[in-house]
Amino acid sequence: MVYARRLDGRKFDEMRQIEAKVGIIKRADGSAMFRFGNTIAYAAVYGPRNLYPKFLQDPSKGILRCHYNMMPFSSAGERVRPGGSRRSKEISMVTKNALLPIVNLEEYPNSVVDVFIELPQTEAGSRCAGICAASMALADAGLIMKDLVAAVSVGRVDDRVVVDLDYSEESYSGIVADIPIAYLPTLDKLTLLQMDGIVPKETLMEALKLGLKACMKINELQKKALKQKYITEGVEDAQ
Amino acid sequence: MTDVQVKDKEIVVPGEILAKGMGYVPGAGTYRNGEDIISERLGVVSIDGRAVKLIPLSGRYLPKRGDTIICKVVDVTLNGWRLETNSAYQAMLGLKEATSEFIARGADLRKYYDIGDFLVCKVSNVTSQMLVDVMMKGPGLKKLKGGRIIEVNSYKVPRIIGKHGSMISMIKEATGCWIIVGQNGLVWLQGEPPAELLAIHTIRMIESESHLGGLTSRIKDFLEKETGKKLEVKLEVKTE
Amino acid sequence: MHNELKSQVLKLLASGLRLDGRKATEYRKPIKVEYGFTKTAEGSAKVTIGDTEVIAGVKLEIMTPYPDTPDQGSIMVGAELLPLSSPEFELGPPGNQAIELARVVDRGIRESKAIDFKALCIEPGVKAWMVVIDLCTINDAGNLFDVCALAALAALKNAKFPKYEDGKIDYRTKTSEELPLQEEPISVTVLKIGNHFIVDPDNEEELVAEARLTVAIMSDGSLCALQKGGEFAIKLEDVNQMIGIASDGSKALREAL
Numbered sequence: 001m002v003y004a005r006r007l008d009g010r011k012f013d014e015m016r017q018i019e020a021k022v023g024i025i026k027r028a029d030g031s032a033m034f035r036f037g038n039t040i041a042y043a044a045v046y047g048p049r050n051l052y053p054k055f056l057q058d059p060s061k062g063i064l065r066c067h068y069n070m071m072p073f074s075s076a077g078e079r080v081r082p083g084g085s086r087r088s089k090e091i092s093m094v095t096k097n098a099l100l101p102i103v104n105l106e107e108y109p110n111s112v113v114d115v116f117i118e119l120p121q122t123e124a125g126s127r128c129a130g131i132c133a134a135s136m137a138l139a140d141a142g143l144i145m146k147d148l149v150a151a152v153s154v155g156r157v158d159d160r161v162v163v164d165l166d167y168s169e170e171s172y173s174g175i176v177a178d179i180p181i182a183y184l185p186t187l188d189k190l191t192l193l194q195m196d197g198i199v200p201k202e203t204l205m206e207a208l209k210l211g212l213k214a215c216m217k218i219n220e221l222q223k224k225a226l227k228q229k230y231i232t233e234g235v236e237d238a239q
Numbered sequence: 240m241t242d243v244q245v246k247d248k249e250i251v252v253p254g255e256i257l258a259k260g261m262g263y264v265p266g267a268g269t270y271r272n273g274e275d276i277i278s279e280r281l282g283v284v285s286i287d288g289r290a291v292k293l294i295p296l297s298g299r300y301l302p303k304r305g306d307t308i309i310c311k312v313v314d315v316t317l318n319g320w321r322l323e324t325n326s327a328y329q330a331m332l333g334l335k336e337a338t339s340e341f342i343a344r345g346a347d348l349r350k351y352y353d354i355g356d357f358l359v360c361k362v363s364n365v366t367s368q369m370l371v372d373v374m375m376k377g378p379g380l381k382k383l384k385g386g387r388i389i390e391v392n393s394y395k396v397p398r399i400i401g402k403h404g405s406m407i408s409m410i411k412e413a414t415g416c417w418i419i420v421g422q423n424g425l426v427w428l429q430g431e432p433p434a435e436l437l438a439i440h441t442i443r444m445i446e447s448e449s450h451l452g453g454l455t456s457r458i459k460d461f462l463e464k465e466t467g468k469k470l471e472v473k474l475e476v477k478t479e
Numbered sequence: 480m481h482n483e484l485k486s487q488v489l490k491l492l493a494s495g496l497r498l499d500g501r502k503a504t505e506y507r508k509p510i511k512v513e514y515g516f517t518k519t520a521e522g523s524a525k526v527t528i529g530d531t532e533v534i535a536g537v538k539l540e541i542m543t544p545y546p547d548t549p550d551q552g553s554i555m556v557g558a559e560l561l562p563l564s565s566p567e568f569e570l571g572p573p574g575n576q577a578i579e580l581a582r583v584v585d586r587g588i589r590e591s592k593a594i595d596f597k598a599l600c601i602e603p604g605v606k607a608w609m610v611v612i613d614l615c616t617i618n619d620a621g622n623l624f625d626v627c628a629l630a631a632l633a634a635l636k637n638a639k640f641p642k643y644e645d646g647k648i649d650y651r652t653k654t655s656e657e658l659p660l661q662e663e664p665i666s667v668t669v670l671k672i673g674n675h676f677i678v679d680p681d682n683e684e685e686l687v688a689e690a691r692l693t694v695a696i697m698s699d700g701s702l703c704a705l706q707k708g709g710e711f712a713i714k715l716e717d718v719n720q721m722i723g724i725a726s727d728g729s730k731a732l733r734e735a736l
């Protein structure tokens with residue numbers, strides 16, 4: 001089967017419109033929003049903070065807790081019953097593992113860093129949007145971390161390799177593989193890799209290479225959003 | 240080839256490469272990865288000779304020995320008091336360190352410091368597992384009465400206090416308020432209502448503009464305009 | 480526990496000021512209503528008062544009418560105090576605070592007959608529309624009651640029916656048909672601290688409040704719901720005053736819609 005043109009007209013290596021904002025939830029220690037097209041993720045970080053009950057505390061390092069949740073009205077179809085599902089529990093777990101390698105938790109023994117991700121609107125790519133937002137929120141919270149994390153979905157639709165699959169591509173009637181990845185731009189390492197679908201190894205590697213390029217673009221936007229908070233109009237910079 | 244990739248006073252994010260090559264030394268907030276010195280937090284670059292370090296812009300307070308902090312009593316035990324320090328770690332104030340008064344054995348400790356009281360303490364010890372001890376024997380260390388407490392970014396405290404206390408003295412003079420700034424980001428103020436609000440507004444201004452230059456004169460101009468008073472900034476006297 | 484804070488609040492109120500310099504009956508700024516924030520919902524709104532922010536979403540489902548009202552649809556209001564929005568909120572199913580919030584917002588909408596339930600009927604005794612309103616807090620800087628109620632109403636105003644054909648709902652296609660709204664109830668919560676009454680409390684004022692009264696007011700000024708909260712008792716005269724203050728306060732919120 002030939003996938004000659006993407007359903008929404010994008011180029012094959014083109015992401016949907018991305019947007020990033022930092023510091024949007026004042027009560028949190030750090031917060032951010034990240035958007036891929038119609039998928040919007042909010043992330044808030046609280047920590048390091050007290051951890052109860054005490055038996056959960058680790059004297060050698062802090063623990064990282066991650067919770068991903070879709071708001072009841074966020075899905076394009078029926079209402080999502082509040083309370084999470086097996087899917088959201090799994091996503092919470094892989095999100096945590098995507099963030100763990102970068103946060104220096106040894107700096108915060110006996111404490112907890114909580115990451116909450118909520119999606120008011122989703123249309124494919126939600127876990128990636130969540131990771132992008134969470135990474136900025138952790139930095140905004142002033143945590144010691146080795147790198148930022150960028151995440152995007154790559155994949156194949158019939159004979160083409162694509163970046164940032166939207167809902168219509170995920171549910172396309174041809175042969176589809178959906179591969180969400182998370183990548184550390186400076187340390188050049190992957191912290192999330194999942195796939196469902198059928199794909200030959202060479203196609204997978206080609207898709208991943210495109211994914212890394214997309215993650216670098218996301219990282220530029222994340223950097224800009226983090227610094228944007230500290231730019232005040234009309235005031236001269238130091239010196 | 241050693242090369243610095245960023246300018247002094249530039250704002251950087253985690254993972255940004257600050258310097259390449261072995262000619263520079265990674266200071267606080269940075270780490271070495273092979274040939275590169277990389278930022279490990281959101282902060283402002285400070286290049287001091289061969290050392291590249293970061294001044295943090297945000298983050299929860301981490302208790303440090305010697306810090307003067309404002310704490311809240313949350314529990315009274317047999318041996319002293321447990322305090323919240325506005326951080327992930329509670330502190331213990333032992334009987335012996337609490338006051339220069341004599342505390343009799345079996346005395347009701349709540350008569351001295353009760354749950355909900357705010358105390359100005361000094362951090363006397365922090366273990367590697369972040370067990371924190373504080374003490375209250377010393378000048379300026381006391382229970383706070385009246386006034387109100389606001390929370391500021393603990394990393395902005397140096398700017399709020401200013402060099403040799405010049406900034407905070409200026410605010411006190413302009414508003415007539417009593418102000419105690421805790422290193423842990425809690426600030427206690429007491430004054431007449433409109434003046435108190437002006438002091439708080441000024442502190443919030445410093446918080447949001449702390450990374451920009453010319454802050455002291457901007458704050459001075461603002462306070463002079465708001466109060467109609469002429470203010471003096473006690474600038475640093477350069478010795479040697 | 481918060482004695483010093485309470486004396487401070489009272490001292491300021493005696494000079495006609497609050498912790499942030501506002502007057503007793505003054506709302507924080509801005510009061511912003513952003514309609515249609517979430518495109519996946521049938522109706523939605525993001526409402527901000529000061530720093531408190533809430534997103535409300537409306538989803539429409541098919542229900543079997545209740546036996547005693549076979550020709551009517553209904554509403555259901557859920558509220559989640561998301562841990563993302565405050566260091567005080569924990570993960571888990573809705574606790575007392577969230578449940579009270581949802582039920583108070585529900586009462587304001589239901590008792591004012593804001594929605595014509597009969598117009599929600601599809602087939603008497605068999606099918607009707609259920610209007611499900613979900614409230615998600617984004618930042619809790621105080622006064623969630625009023626922000627949630629305003630967000631719920633704005634989301635209802637924004638809502639459009641999805642395409643419904645052959646017994647199946649096509650959520651991806653919206654019609655241009657709006658909900659049968661016939662009233663717009665506004666909720667205002669008034670707090671009592673000492674002998675003072677304030678509206679739009681922030682977090683610290685909520686900590687030291689002795690009592691609160693949430694009043695739902697219809698467009699002609701009639702009252703349709705009341706909820707008293709707080710651990711202290713209030714006098715009849717207090718109620719009279721608080722309702723008066725609530726009525727005045729409702730104007731600012733009604734204008735924001």
